[in-house]
Amino acid sequence: MSVGDEFEVRLGAPGHGGFCVGRHEGRVVFVRHGLPGELVRARVTEDRGGSFARADAVEIVEAAAGRVPAGCPVSGPGGAGCCDYTHAAPALQRQLKASVVAEQLRRIARIEREITVEPLGPPDETGGWRTRVRLVVDDAGRAGVHGYRSSAVVPDLRCPQPVAGAVDSLEQERFTPGADLVVAVDSTGNRHVVELAPPAPVPRRRRAEQSRRDAAARRSAVHAPRASRLLHGDGTAVQLVGERRWELPATAFWQAHRDAPGFYSDRVAEWSGLEPGQRAWDLYSGAGVFAARLAERVGEGGAVHAVESASGAVTAGQAALADLPWVDLEVLRVEQWFAARPPRPDVVVLDPPRTGAGRDVIAPLTAAGPARIVHIGCDPAAFARDLGLYREAGYELTELRAVDAFPGTHHVECLALLER
The missing domain is CATH 2.40.50.140 (Nucleic acid-binding proteins)
Structure with missing residues (x-):
């Protein structure tokens, strides 16, 4: 063709x-x-x-x-890759995602399971849910999004995903060509916009090597520092989960859907089954949202060991969890952390990047012998691959929740409980 x-x-x-x-x-x-x-x-x-x-x-x-009439004017034929399913009614979107998750589990993990994707927000939600947006800047200094499977920039900010006010006025402003913009609307409603400087050019002969390093960094969730410039807000995002408050850099990772941190941490706490005095690991812990809930369950006589490669997130987590001295947050790659891992855990929780955990993480994790593992994944194929690795190591899937945390897109979040 x-x-x-x-x-x-x-x-x-x-x-x-x-x-x-x-x-x-x-x-x-x-x-x-x-x-x-x-x-x-x-x-x-x-x-x-x-x-x-x-x-x-x-x-x-x-x-x-x-x-239904497509709800995103940016991602139609020849457009951006932001929305895939806004031409389908919300209930049908969830059915399509459920079909994909079931097929990936069947094909990759050899798991036959009926899947239902449940709404995270209102059942008819299609837009206004995203609190964090990553934009790109074209050669004319205009903010936009990438074209589908393309590095070309579509300078159109009408995508329905962001919460109200997130991208207001950005279409009229001009930015550094080649830069990225991080837009974050925190739990208090304050908007922060940070411009990240364009990445340094890589000589042609070094591009293959750089590509390999970038791939390794993505697998390890390494966040390479880039020069930044604060454009709106004060750069410190205040995030609330329950009654606990985090103050972290606006560029630090936080779940995109406004309701995701509370929903996920509730499931993690419920499925952990932890009792006072027990021990938990929280891998790829971010700012310690899950670690906080695990710490509440194990109490002062227990321990929660958390590891995250982004130092800014760990610093914010240490401040937010200062009243929980039995929580230890460490800055390190998960793969390196295993070399001097703490004593055997009762429960392990992990929320790896989109590429999943993989054998290099799951092998030492399961060798530690936790009774339960709570695994969260946002890519059905990587999620299924990881579940297959757990099964090879003697763990079985006992609970699974699939959640529509990205309405209008093909993305879906899956949470699994595995028991030895």
Whole structure:
């Protein structure tokens, strides 16, 4: 196929990545902006000569039940990659995500399980949920988002995801070309905008090496420091979970959906089953939101050991949890931390980056022999792979919750309880 070719195709099941699978002249075609069962006119956007091509549905010939007018004007055919499913009613979006999670578990982890994706906010929520936004700046200094599978910048901030006021006035402002913008609206409603300087150029002969280092850094959740400039707010985001308060840099990691920190920490505390005097590990702990709840359960006679590679998050966590001296937050990569790990835990909680934990983390984790593991993942394929590794090590999946923490997109958060 050639880019720009158009043809009619009947769409099948949803695939992992926000598309539906179709077939044309013996080739598999991944089609965005369609729904299962629809007959669409597709336009080829990418074909590298492999087993599949990519396309956009540019005309809906026969619409499926559940189709609604697209709610994101930025991510349509040829646009950005911010929203995949706003042309589907919220209940249908969750059904599509459930299908993808079930298929990944079945194919990768050999786990057969009926999946229901539950809403995190209101059941009909499609926008106004994202409290953190990462934007890019084009050559003209305009803020925008990346095009789908592209480094090109779409200077259009009308995506419905951000909470009210998050991107106000940014379309009229001009920024440093090539920079990134971090926008954070904290629990008090204050908005912070930080400009991160463009990354230093890498000589051509070093790009492959740099690419390998970047991949390793992503796997280890390393946050490379970049020069920054505060544009709005004071740069210190105040975040509240229950009655506990965190003050952390606006650029530090925090869950994007406004309701996610409370929901996840409630499940972690419930599933941990910890009792006073027991010991827990919190890996990829961020600012210690989960560590705080675990500490409440184990009490002064217990211990919570937390590890995180981002020093700013750990500093904020140490301040927020100063009244819990039995919590130890350490700045280190998780893989390195295992070399001098604390005594055997009763429970391990981990919320790794999108690429998952992988064998290098799961092997030493399971060798420590915790009775229970609570694993959180936002990529169904990586999540399924990690669950398969736990099963190899003698752990079984006993609870699973799939949550629509990213309405309008193909992303879904999964929480698993595994027991030895």
